[in-house]
Structures are given as structure tokens and as C-alpha cells.
Amino acid sequence: MREDIITAASTPYGGAIAVIRLSGRGSKQLLRKLCNKDFKEPRRAYYTTADTGTIKDKCVVIFYEEGKSYTGEESGEVYCHGSAVIAREITEFFIRNGARAAEGGEFTMRAYLNKKLDLTEAEGVLDLINAETVEQARDAFEKADGKLCKKIRDIQKNLADVIAKTEVSIDYPEEDIESFVLKNIKNDVNKIKREIEETADGYSDGRKIKEGIKVVIFGKPNVGKSSLFNALMEEDRAIVNEREGTTRDVIDGEYVYKGRKFVLYDTAGIRNTDDGIESEGIKRAFKAIDGADVRVFVKEAGDDEKKADCIVVTNKCDIKRGEGINVSAVKKEGINILKEEIYRRTDFVKKGITVNLRQYSALIKAKECLKRAIDCNLTMDCVAADLTEAYDELGRITSVIGSDEIIDKIFSSFCVGK
Ligand SMILES: Nc1nc2c(ncn2[C@@H]2O[C@H](COP(=O)(O)OP(=O)(O)O)[C@@H](O)[C@H]2O)c(=O)[nH]1
Ligand SMILES: [Mg+2]
Missing domain, CATH: 3.30.1360.120 (Probable tRNA modification gtpase trme; domain 1)
Incomplete structure (x- = not known):
């Protein structure tokens, strides 16, 4: 005290x-x-x-x-x-x-x-205070409430059981016992490795909840991408013009729908062009499309171009209706149907426990130790050492002893009074 x-x-x-x-x-x-x-x-x-x-x-x-x-x-x-x-x-x-x-x-x-x-619970408290959306608050609560801590401790417990098995064999180093135990623990270690991998998978969902799911709007020039961007954002952000090639740079904005954060990108219309600036814009558009979690392909009625893995949207439905979700960015029709579809396609983020970068790095290190333990087929002493190292890496997720720097870094981002 x-x-x-x-x-x-x-x-x-x-x-x-x-x-x-x-x-x-x-x-x-x-x-x-x-x-x-x-x-x-x-x-x-x-x-x-x-x-x-x-x-x-x-x-x-x-x-x-x-x-x-x-x-x-x-x-x-x-x-x-x-x-x-x-x-x-x-x-x-x-x-x-x-x-x-x-x-x-x-x-x-x-x-x-x-x-x-423990540290994961403390980080959960911090995330809870800083939460801006319902999903961020829910995710933070799970951690503040000890879900991740319990998961890590469970994995550590399983690992401790395997370490105990190796120790039995070190104490009785007859040839047959050693090879029997090695074979026997391989399955156990693989199972633990999978559990660690599953937990580490929560990093990408955690990022999506925190930073927002990337939604990119793309299509040919003049189909109303920027108008749709503005309609989804409910503000007049992107320049709208009847001239083709108006949007050059990728424009982004955030919106929250049903407690989930989205980052929306408006891109330059895709076409062949001699204009250097426009073609740079198109290059950037492709990059945004590549990095997106959800792609919204906007077109006008009558255009039958197909795109895989996209939400197809026909804009200007006030003039003519077409394929996919019909919207009118100008008349603000169908906008919520589109938001709902984007939301529905990103429901994966609600599953499982998420992890932050610090926790993720420790999980990856632990996983590598386990991989080494079973792949290298060295002596039982080496296997035991690798397993123990994995155990210690996992331990760093829930508590860091003697590393003031990490502790200071975690807690200094808190506000005073918390
Ligand atoms: N009638 C109608 N016109 C639209 C609609 N959305 C956009 N436009 C018009 O289409 C033109 C191009 O719009 P813009 O958003 O700049 O298209 P972008 O090049 O795809 O970004 C502008 O003149 C808009 O006013 C719509 O829903 N209905
Ligand atoms: Mg535009």
C-alpha cells in the first residue's frame, strides 16, 4: 500500500x-x-x-x-x-x-x-471512458469486466498442465517416456496455439470497432458518388458537380449507425483519362477500394457493368430505377436502406473478445514460442523452455512486473481523477 x-x-x-x-x-x-x-x-x-x-x-x-x-x-x-x-x-x-x-x-x-x-481490465476502463460509440462502450466493458483476463488465464492454465507433463519426463529421462510425452504434448500444444490464434484474431475486429469500418464509394464519373457520400454523411462535404472528374482526392468522413462507427470514402470516378491529376486520383481510388471492408459500387440505371463483392447501388432512382439498392442522393431516398445493408454486412464485429496492439503482440510472441516448441523437435528441456517462455509472454498481457515504462505509458493516457 x-x-x-x-x-x-x-x-x-x-x-x-x-x-x-x-x-x-x-x-x-x-x-x-x-x-x-x-x-x-x-x-x-x-x-x-x-x-x-x-x-x-x-x-x-x-x-x-x-x-x-x-x-x-x-x-x-x-x-x-x-x-x-x-x-x-x-x-x-x-x-x-x-x-x-x-x-x-x-x-x-x-x-x-x-x-x-489486471492490465486488460485497466485498459478496458480507459477504453470505456474514451468510448464514443455504443459498440466501443460494449467492447470496453467486456474487457473492464475481465473477459479477456479470464481467457488469458485459462490458456495459461492449459499451458501449465503441458509444462507439468514435460517436467515429469525430465525427471525420468528414459528414452521411451521422452518420445511418448513429446508425441502426447504435441496435440495439447497445437490446441493451445489455435486458442491463442483465435484470441489474436480479435485484433482486427478491435481496430474496426475503435477506428471505424472502412466503406468506400466507387464507380464511373458523374453517377452521383459525391452526392451519395454527402447524403450518407448528412452534411455537404464533397463537391458535387455535373462536370465529370470533379472529385480528385479521396475524401473521408465518419458516421455512426446503430452504435457502430464507419469511415466513409468518396473517390474519383474511374475512367481512362489523360489528365495527370485525375489519373493520380483514380490510382488513389483503387488503393482505397483495396483497403476497404465494404465496397459500394454506384451506377446509373441501364449500366450493366458487374462488380464482385460489392453492394450494388443504382443512384438517381428519381429519374430511373435499376439494379441493386435504388437510391436518390438528391431526393434522399433509399439512404437508410443502404446504411442498413452496410451495417448488416459488417455484423461480424460483434463476435468474440477483441485485443489491442499491446495484447496482440504478446499473443503473437507466445504463439511463436509454441510453434518453436513443437516444430524444432529438440530435447525435452528445450521444449519446456519454449513453453515457459510462451507462458511468460501471456502473463505480460495481464500484468507487467518491473516494467515501469509500459505501466506509465498505459496509465498516463487516462484522464486525471480516474
Ligand atoms: N437527378 C439526380 N441527380 C443526381 C443525383 N445524385 C447526383 N446527381 C447529379 O449528378 C451530377 C454528378 O454528381 P456527383 O455527386 O458530383 O457525381 P460523382 O462524379 O459520381 O461524384 C450532379 O449534377 C448531381 O447533382 C440523384 O440522386 N438524382
Ligand atoms: Mg465526385
Whole structure:
């Protein structure tokens, strides 16, 4: 347990209520000093008066005993009126009386150091605070709630069982036992390797949830791609003109549909051209098409060009209807049907647990150790060493011991008060 007390206002000013937090041994004493009241019962909301000597406010105060708080330390919370003056005066009162201002993420870092959370749960808390969409919030909650942590621990447990098997054979190194065990563990290791690969697959979905699913609009010039882009974005972003070759650079924008984030790209119309700038635009369009998760091929009625793996859209249905989803970018018809289809095609992102880059790298390293263990067919000692290395790599996902740099990096991106 750290001995110093940290304090911070946990809510942005200007709301109805501000919360000032305290953590560290002596928090209860500071609450008593502020309110001139002895808070006997932990985790009970006391309605009382705070008096800093400079201001007074009616507030709710809760104290938590050591071991039964977010940080695992003796802690306190003051719910005062949300004025900047009141929150600041109370925070400063605590600082005058021995606490110090908390750094970004320091409460959660203490929770981690006191083993109230593992690293994946702490990262989940951070993602939860920063969530901008419903899917991001749902995904973050799963991690904050310990789903990934449990999964990693389960894999580690299976791996520990295999390591135990190798140790039996090291202790009794008769030839036949060794080859029997080697054969026997190969299946186990392969199974664990697959589990790790499946977990690592969650990296790409995690990115899609966080950064948005890439949707590219493409087609011939003048079919109304930029108009459709604007209609989907519900804003007048891309230049629309009756002249062909108006859109040159790839234009992107974000929208959220049913809690899912999408990044939409408008591209230059594809045709043969002598114009250097336009052909550079077309080159970029192809690149965007290649990198997209969903491709929307826009055309006008009567054009029977076919494209594989695309959502086919006939625009200008106010003039004439055609193949695929009929929309009118100008009259705003069929836009929601198209959004729904894009959403439906990207439903894969709701499955499974996602992982971030840090967790992904450790999974890949662990997988490589397992691969080495079964592919190289060395002695049992080498196999055991590789398996142990894989076990340790997995361990780095849930806790980093003695690496202050990584811990600082993770927690410094938190806001103050969390
Ligand atoms: N009638 C009609 N005209 C449209 C529609 N969408 C776009 N246009 C027109 O088609 C022309 C080309 O539009 P634009 O969005 O610049 O096409 P892009 O070259 O594919 O990006 C413009 O004159 C638009 O006003 C539509 O839904 N209905
Ligand atoms: Mg255009």
C-alpha cells in the first residue's frame, strides 16, 4: 500500500454535481476534517456539510475501507455541487491537509498495483471512458469486466498442465517416456496455439470497432458518388458537380449507425483519362477500394457493368430505377436502406473478445514460442523452455512486473481523477 493520499476532482466542472476522490491511508481522517463529522460506516452515503474554511457546501460523502474500494486502499468520495469554485476549494483543502494532486490514471494504476484489476481490465476502463460509440462502450466493458483476463488465464492454465507433463519426463529421462510425452504434448500444444490464434484474431475486429469500418464509394464519373457520400454523411462535404472528374482526392468522413462507427470514402470516378491529376486520383481510388471492408459500387440505371463483392447501388432512382439498392442522393431516398445493408454486412464485429496492439503482440510472441516448441523437435528441456517462455509472454498481457515504462505509458493516457 502506498502511504501518500492522492486527490482529484473526477468530473468536468459545470455539471450539477462534482465528485472529488481521495485514495490512501488517512483519507477518512481528511473527510472528517472537511465535514467535522465521524463517518463510522463504510460504503454508506452521508448527507452532510463540507466546510473548507473558505466555502461551505451541502454534499454527500462516502468512505471505503482498505481492501474494499476501487483502488484497494482506504478511499473517499465527496459529491458536491458542480461549481468549479467548490470542487477546486475542496480539492485544495485536501492538498493543504496532506494529500497531493493525483496524476492521470493514478487511481486506476493503484487499483492495478493493489491487484484490484489486471492490465486488460485497466485498459478496458480507459477504453470505456474514451468510448464514443455504443459498440466501443460494449467492447470496453467486456474487457473492464475481465473477459479477456479470464481467457488469458485459462490458456495459461492449459499451458501449465503441458509444462507439468514435460517436467515429469525430465525427471525420468528414459528414452521411451521422452518420445511418448513429446508425441502426447504435441496435440495439447497445437490446441493451445489455435486458442491463442483465435484470441489474436480479435485484433482486427478491435481496430474496426475503435477506428471505424472502412466503406468506400466507387464507380464511373458523374453517377452521383459525391452526392451519395454527402447524403450518407448528412452534411455537404464533397463537391458535387455535373462536370465529370470533379472529385480528385479521396475524401473521408465518419458516421455512426446503430452504435457502430464507419469511415466513409468518396473517390474519383474511374475512367481512362489523360489528365495527370485525375489519373493520380483514380490510382488513389483503387488503393482505397483495396483497403476497404465494404465496397459500394454506384451506377446509373441501364449500366450493366458487374462488380464482385460489392453492394450494388443504382443512384438517381428519381429519374430511373435499376439494379441493386435504388437510391436518390438528391431526393434522399433509399439512404437508410443502404446504411442498413452496410451495417448488416459488417455484423461480424460483434463476435468474440477483441485485443489491442499491446495484447496482440504478446499473443503473437507466445504463439511463436509454441510453434518453436513443437516444430524444432529438440530435447525435452528445450521444449519446456519454449513453453515457459510462451507462458511468460501471456502473463505480460495481464500484468507487467518491473516494467515501469509500459505501466506509465498505459496509465498516463487516462484522464486525471480516474
Ligand atoms: N437527378 C439526380 N441527380 C443526381 C443525383 N445524385 C447526383 N446527381 C447529379 O449528378 C451530377 C454528378 O454528381 P456527383 O455527386 O458530383 O457525381 P460523382 O462524379 O459520381 O461524384 C450532379 O449534377 C448531381 O447533382 C440523384 O440522386 N438524382
Ligand atoms: Mg465526385
